[in-house]
Amino acid sequence: MSRLVVGLGNPGSEYAHTRHNAGFLVVDLLGENLRASYWKDEAGAKTSQVRLGDYDVVLAKPETYMNVSGKAVSKLSDIYESAHDEVIIIHDDIDLPAGSVRVKNGGGHGGHNGLRSLTDALGTDGYVRVRVGVGRPPGRMDAADYVLEPLRGVALEELEAMVPTAAQAVIHILEHGVESAMQEFNAG
Template identity: 40%
Template sequence: MKCIVGLGNPGRKFKKTRHNIGFMVIDELVDRHNWKLKKDKFNGKSTVEFLGNEKVILLQPQTYMNLSGGSIRPLIDFYNIAVDDVLVIYDDLDLPTGKIRLRQKGSHGGHNGIRSTIEHLGTKEFKRLRIGIGRPSGQMQVVDYVLGSFPKEKHEAVDSGIQKAADACEAWLEKSFSEVMNEFNN
């Protein structure tokens, strides 16, 4: 069984913000396969499904970004999922809007959702799928930027990134993560 986690903030106020691009990828997977996310006892919305021969859990923590690990850890413990079978999707300021990058492990890089995940999992060695949101220009504060919506001229790049990220998630259910990295990191 594998677990795919999209990070974001719950509520209508945050729905289309840059920080919620992880949620957007989970929503894309749910829409593609006609699945339904339900509130669960792990402070998240999740679904357990089969895609091909692989059982997968999709999770959107509802703990707010900075406390994401508090939803992920209880869920993977309950389902007895190895950390090696967890993929976390999140926004990245250092990548151009819509660009995706997969990694086997790494630091939190200043991302509070990943910091919380590392703290709760007790390791930096879990799979990540980062989606670029670009950097703010001028004097805009990072917190205002990530909690802001994408401008209209970026919608095509955002949609493309979400599609590629969802494709990479589906590929990971059939191939090794190294193969998926080679395919999608180019």
């Protein structure tokens, strides 16, 4: 059995530096930190197997658009025999202030279509989430336009600045459990 860590995002260079791809950025950093040497195409995702202490960990970035990513995650969960309630999902969250990171164990989708797809495909909303705060859109800007807007300058720097904290949250979950991670990362 492997622990499955999935970063949500959209494939393609046009989405690389958007708020919606926060999950991909975190998985990329985890791959660097855990020395992921080989990424392969598998079950509709890019995956890499790494070792963390006693755990085999599968890092994954679905190659489908986020709103239909549940199918790939469900397939990977079956392939690696990962219990659905132990899958760790990293995603952007407009309901959290920009730059904040929170850990959540289960819960609704909160209007996030990627989480809706996961819940439908996995048959549960009990998976672990690392929520990456990207803030609310300014004024009357549409939420979809906001999270898909290409970032530059300070906005991109702010997004990239929280990536190490989110990666630390994932490592903490794997090493110490979700309850400990919630106490560590949800304070303040």
